Amino acid sequence: MALHNVRLEVMQLLEKKIDMFVDKFLVPVEKTWQPTDLLPNSQQETFMDEVTELRELAKELPYDFWVVLVGDTITEEALPTYESWLMEVEGVDQQNANGWSKWIRHWTGEENRHGDALNKYLYLSGRVDMKEVERTTQYLLNDGIDIGTQKDPYKNFVYTSFQELATNISHNRVAKLAKEHSNKPLSRMCMMIAGDEMRHYTAYSEFVKEIFALDPSEMMLAFSYMMKHKIVMPAHFLRETGHKIGVAFEEFSNTAQRLGVYTAQDYVDILRRLLKRWEIDSITGLTDEAERARDFVMALPARLERIGQRMVIPEESYKFKWVNPAVVKG
Ligand SMILES: [Fe+2]
Ligand SMILES: [Fe+2]
Numbered sequence: 001m002a003l004h005n006v007r008l009e010v011m012q013l014l015e016k017k018i019d020m021f022v023d024k025f026l027v028p029v030e031k032t033w034q035p036t037d038l039l040p041n042s043q044q045e046t047f048m049d050e051v052t053e054l055r056e057l058a059k060e061l062p063y064d065f066w067v068v069l070v071g072d073t074i075t076e077e078a079l080p081t082y083e084s085w086l087m088e089v090e091g092v093d094q095q096n097a098n099g100w101s102k103w104i105r106h107w108t109g110e111e112n113r114h115g116d117a118l119n120k121y122l123y124l125s126g127r128v129d130m131k132e133v134e135r136t137t138q139y140l141l142n143d144g145i146d147i148g149t150q151k152d153p154y155k156n157f158v159y160t161s162f163q164e165l166a167t168n169i170s171h172n173r174v175a176k177l178a179k180e181h182s183n184k185p186l187s188r189m190c191m192m193i194a195g196d197e198m199r200h201y202t203a204y205s206e207f208v209k210e211i212f213a214l215d216p217s218e219m220m221l222a223f224s225y226m227m228k229h230k231i232v233m234p235a236h237f238l239r240e241t242g243h244k245i246g247v248a249f250e251e252f253s254n255t256a257q258r259l260g261v262y263t264a265q266d267y268v269d270i271l272r273r274l275l276k277r278w279e280i281d282s283i284t285g286l287t288d289e290a291e292r293a294r295d296f297v298m299a300l301p302a303r304l305e306r307i308g309q310r311m312v313i314p315e316e317s318y319k320f321k322w323v324n325p326a327v328v329k330g
Helices: 003-015 018-025 047-058 063-077 079-087 099-125 130-143 153-180 184-214 216-228 247-259 264-277 288-309
Strands: none
Touching: 003 099, 003 153, 003 184, 018 099, 018 184, 047 099, 047 184, 063 099, 063 130, 063 153, 063 247, 079 099, 079 130, 099 130, 099 184, 153 184, 153 216, 153 247, 153 264, 184 216, 184 264, 216 288, 264 288
16 A cells, blocks of 8 residues: 555544544633733723833843744744645645644644734834834745645654744743743743643644554654754744845844753754653564664764754844844843
């Protein structure tokens, strides 16, 4: 039987559990937080005072912090790209409204609150050039993504497992930094977002775990393929007005590394965590090729750590159009 048919069968098997997955890993609309819960309430007379307070607290946050917050916001705002990408994955069928398309829609519904909350915060803070931020978001939507997963559900679920954990880590670190700068409301917002990302990570890594039980060799090959080609960030096509793709993303990740929000070591730690979560060392019944793929992923963390130690992060901040250094703390 052709390879892709086995994948489709596996997806159809897992699809039977979609309602259980939605119940277990996602939160119903009536019970979940909304951006409004974390922002000044515009229906209240106190709105202006709350905005003034938000803006006062925002003054304490330094340049690099804003760059990271803007980059994170834009990454979240490119959600239409991710949703349309995932809808194309084999086994997801939007036309017939199958279980997997329901999962994707519910996941999107949760994710959409992230960009919404962060965008409103940035707008109210008065610390960033909102038009430049909006332009970059539009560029990023225009430019799309190429995450190297094709339509393969196995590769895509490795990618989403990795990414959800990466965003959990980075939003949590931003929350911690905001708190250190006495900005509790922003810290809370980032923590709420990080909490969603953790649930999403648990879900996607559960899908992969179940696939490992059903189709171990192909799942192993997909995992090693993704790790060999490196997990690229969803905003890797980030660009500013008048600039080419490449510069903004590199400088955004340099800034995140400098602040310790998301580092090369985090990449290695995520990989180690996935190896453990999927119990890669004890999977049985692998083909010779899949055994070699296992050897590759098992040896990868140590290899990446050696490379990471040699990496030098520029100390100087890059001047983004998003943030005017003159209006934020040095
Ligand atoms: Fe998110
Ligand atoms: Fe996410």
